[in-house]
Amino acid sequence: MSWLASVDPLFAHGVTWVVLLIVAIKVIAGFSMLMGGVILMIWFERKAISDMQSRIGPQRWGPFGLLQTLADGIKLILKEDLIPAEADRFVFKLAPYLVLLPALVTFAIIPIGGTLTIAGHPVMLQVVNPPMGILLMLAMSGISVYGVMLAGWASGSKYPLLSAVRASAQMISYEAALGMTIVTIVLATGSLSVHNIVAAQAGGIWHWNIIRLGFVPFAVFVIAITAELNRPPFDVVEAESELVGGFHTEYSSFRFAIFFLAEYMNTITMSAIIVTLFLGGPAGWIPNVSHLRWVFPIAWFLVKTVGFAFCYIWFRASLPRFRYDQLMDLGWKRLIPLSLGWMLIVAGFLVAKGWGFMMAAAVLLAWTVLSRAFDLGQTRESGVDAVLPVVGERPLPGQVLRSMTDEEEG
């Protein structure tokens, strides 16, 4: 049982029924926190976005419309559950849970506070602290792609299928950049465990990963995670103007509600992940009081998470949706080289200063070569021959378009 104790000090004195009870309470508390958070998150998003659009937003149910989500949920449960005739019934029913489950599991690894002592047992305010830690999050976001993909495929309808193709391609593209930034953090921390990553950032704002690793991994991570979440401006998967509702077009009633729930759960969870990985998690200023010291880390964690949740809403209100090829360009040509290069630089500095500068020079050189290659590729694939001029301005046989040849030469 010694490996259990190394995972969580709660199990240091064996597994008794008190310990099991604490674990059960932690699980239930984490679950209900996420559920309550989802209800508030949906309300918060609708309220904030309506404020940004000079509207009022939900207001009829409960104070400030707080119960609107509940009313919508009840409405969805009471609606008729339709399964299209062409659908693959088993997979169609399975898909929502493949999206919901990862969303629930990922939240379990996030530490929302320090360590408490309850009935003589040290209790980490974290549902579970697996040794593989942050890899669990990557694995789970990989599984949720299956949910989206199978939902689109099993619907037996063309728009969901297109959405499924987009979802799989998009998530694979951005997962690479995401993984690379996580590797950067793991390199700097020396541990995969989320608890250790947070512990490594303790001791002031200068130890937070956002500053310690330079701003770049943070920026890449935020962009990539927004794409992972299929949130605007990367919501090509459920682009209403192109794909009706995307992968959940054919879903109704509670199955649709599950997708909706999972989406907002993921928004909260990913905000929490960003806070955990880059902003020191529950770290923050604690006043010198004897009691209730454990409340402040939780408060700090909540404040930071809500701040990021607001940022997602802000993105949605401000940015137009990416075109699909722009999305792929950003993922493959910008974010992946950037995160890879930054990872190499960080790795170099971890070995020695000289190595770091050498790595930086090498990355700079590679970046120059790469951007030149991209430029060339751009002109090759959409060069003079490929471009069809505007109708009415097409060259006559033998005629040469002056402006284009000039650009080609200069």
Added chain:
Amino acid sequence: MASPLSFFGGFKLTLAHLVRPTVTTSYPMSKRPKQPRQHGRHVLNRYEDGMEKCIGCELCAGVCPVNCIYVRGLDNPPDHPVSPGERYGYVYEINYLRCIHCDLCVEACPTQAITESKMFEFSFTNRADAIYTKAELLVDDQGFPQRLPWEDWREGEAAMTGGWMRATSPSGDASYEGVVQWAGDLGVGVRAPEAGQSDNRDDEATGSKQIRSVFPRHLEPQDVPLDLRGLAGAMNKARAKMARLRRSRS
């Protein structure tokens, strides 16, 4: 080329909107202010002594572009006349399933008998209710429009009937702008004219408000009228306010 920082202009804009007042209202509970010349449900007015203004001339029915008005005139009974003069409106019906609220009847009326209130929110559950007869259209003994169960009357909607009539100068002659050319109404007396183009406004008496002074904070910079922009605009606004104050004092 635009500055790289201009990328964040959109973020700034949405943040600015966060603190601006909303343009929408929680509609059934509160409503946006109505314009003084709003065309709503008609009323048939009375003189200050209680006599009906309608003389049954059927000009309103004649001018109505959708034929929604049906009028029949009758000679006044000599012992208890309904209106001053020879005839009165014996039957008066308006079909609100047809009415387009163009106010041509109001313009055609020689005695200002028919005017429009600002109340437009009325919905019926059967076709018979949609045909208002004289019993529903005529103002009550206090001179105010009758409030039928399916009508949603709010503060001020009954007060300023006939805004359209009072806003136009007789025969379109600018020198008659603001001149009273109508008789008093039961309950409210002679209504004040609304001055339109000449800025000879009496906003307190007419309850009128310019739309651009109602929602100025929601105008985008490029939509603000030229004479209200910048420093010169602030001075113009102050000058107009001073003029209004001086007029109300004198």
